[in-house]
Amino acid sequence: MAPAPELRRRLALAVLLLAALALPPVLAALGQGYYVGFAARVLIMAMAALSLDLVMGLGGMVSFGHAAFLGIGAYVVGIGSWHVFEGVPLPFGLAGSENALVVWPLAMLAAGLAALGIGAVSLRTTGIHFIMITLAFAQMLFYLAGGLKTYGGDDGITLYSRSSLGGLNLSDPFTFYYLCLGLLAAVLAAFLRLADSRFGMVLKGVRDNERRMRALGFPTYRYKLAAFTLSGAVCGLAGALLANASEFAGPAYMGWQRSGELLVMVVLGGMGSLVGAVLGAAALLILEEALAGLTQHWQLLLGALLLLLALSARRGLWGWLGGGGRHG
Amino acid sequence: MAEPLLATAGLVKRYGGVVAVDHVTLAVERGHLHAVIGPNGAGKSTLIGLLSGEMAPGAGTIRFNGHDVTRLHVHRRARLGLARSFQVTSIFHSFGVLANVVLAVQAHAGHSFRFWRPASRDPALVEPALAALERVGLAERRHDPAATLSHGERRQLELAMALAGDPAMLLLDEPMAGMGPEDGRRMVALLESLKGERTILLVEHDMDAVFQLADRISVLVYGAVIASGRPDDIRADAEVRRAYLGEAA
Structure with missing residues (x-):
């Protein structure tokens, strides 16, 4: 029998999942089918925020460059699609591909390798230096992407079609939404499991007191690097989905504003709680959408609302809902 | 000699x-x-x-x-x-008392690239951790958050963590x-x-x-x-x- 807080947490999770499952038919019944596509984008950004919370909330590594991995994932899908459409082979005689089973794992691999490289350098520092170095790497990749003349330079790549996945039609908003939901739920479940595993304990120990961890005998660097790489790969998957959702891949995905948005989502939802990252992403994007419909000065309103939320719910939305604060 | x-x-x-x-x-x-x-x-x-x-x-x-x-x-x-304790108490404040020592045991139980089983329910970690807590007289506080311990108890916990890995010194x-x-x-x-x-x-x-x-x-x-x-x-x-x-x- 699980203790009461654990029970409440599971109940809240179940309610969230049911609401997410019921959303598309409800929207359709209300004649607001357009928003199913928007909801899928929320799920995708939630996955990206979740990947950030793994390193930031559990491991105490505040990455200000996670949008780079989002962008890399998107570009892998975009470039694969571009070569199919243009009929131009890739280097080494490889053909382009739109097959999700090829391109999405490749997106994860590419983003994961980038995270491995960036992490290997950045994780030699901590605190503010780590924040600045991750930001610098992301900005380098942002300008690099803008310089890819073949792939549209600053304008990016417009996809002619979404990835293909067996008999599924990903251009159907419902199908795409449920696919995104399934992937997000799988990542969330795996991360929640990981948080209590030996690996997760090491990450949380590093967050609390890295010096003590080393004195206990943990080679902390390699665990942090592994977490950073895993986080990058998951963020790359979110990027691949994002390219499909907007049928576009461009440097804008990698900008520092996007990295900042991911940070806001995680903090807003409740750092280190994992579920909070999902809630934070949903809250931020829905607020943006709702306020933009009200007034053109919506960013002023958004700022004020975020301030209020930060002051009133210090443990984030998830803590406020009774799900508990950081996973500890 | x-x-x-x-x-x-x-x-x-x-x-x-x-x-x-x-x-x-x-x-x-x-x-x-x-x-x-x-x-x-x-x-x-x-x-x-x-x-x-x-x-x-x-x-x-x-x-x-x-x-x-x-x-x-x-x-x-x-x-x-070679295990050490710190002059300024150095524990994991967001962890429970037992989890602090479990982590110390884990440091000596092979690599920690294990992503699935909950560490806090692994007898291979929990049993030696409990033994170390008993040794320093903190077993009764095992379910409490480490942050709620008194200064003296934190020093005891610190010692339990040092002992947990069965160190030579x-x-x-x-x-x-x-x-x-x-x-x-x-x-x-x-x-x-x-x-x-x-x-x-x-x-x-x-x-x-x-x-x-x-x-x-x-x-x-x-x-x-x-x-x-x-x-x-x-x-x-x-x-x-x-x-x-x-x-x-």
């Missing part, structure tokens, strides 16, 4: 022009409780930093359990069985710092019970405790060892009395 468990030779650490540790040669025999005393600024903390591996010496060597560990990282020395950096008389007595009794079972290097300010517990005492003044021997010899040493005990008494 067998090789000492820990031996330093000509250990030097300089900060700019200041020599914090000055050619320290020290041997800690297996099973001994060896105390290092000295006035403030004598270099005791630096010595602990060098032995644990947080600082690199400018010259000299450190041998531990048959290995030259002079250039080994902190975590490698810990894995070889304990480096204890002022385990009685900031304790009231009651907690202090309990800690002395605890260290007394560990004597003989573990090799211990104890850096401590409390002279009564040191002379009660130690098998050997080394006196550090201005970074150099000015005397080393049995408690009675140290008490009788004229130079020690002049340099240190006289001014402290």
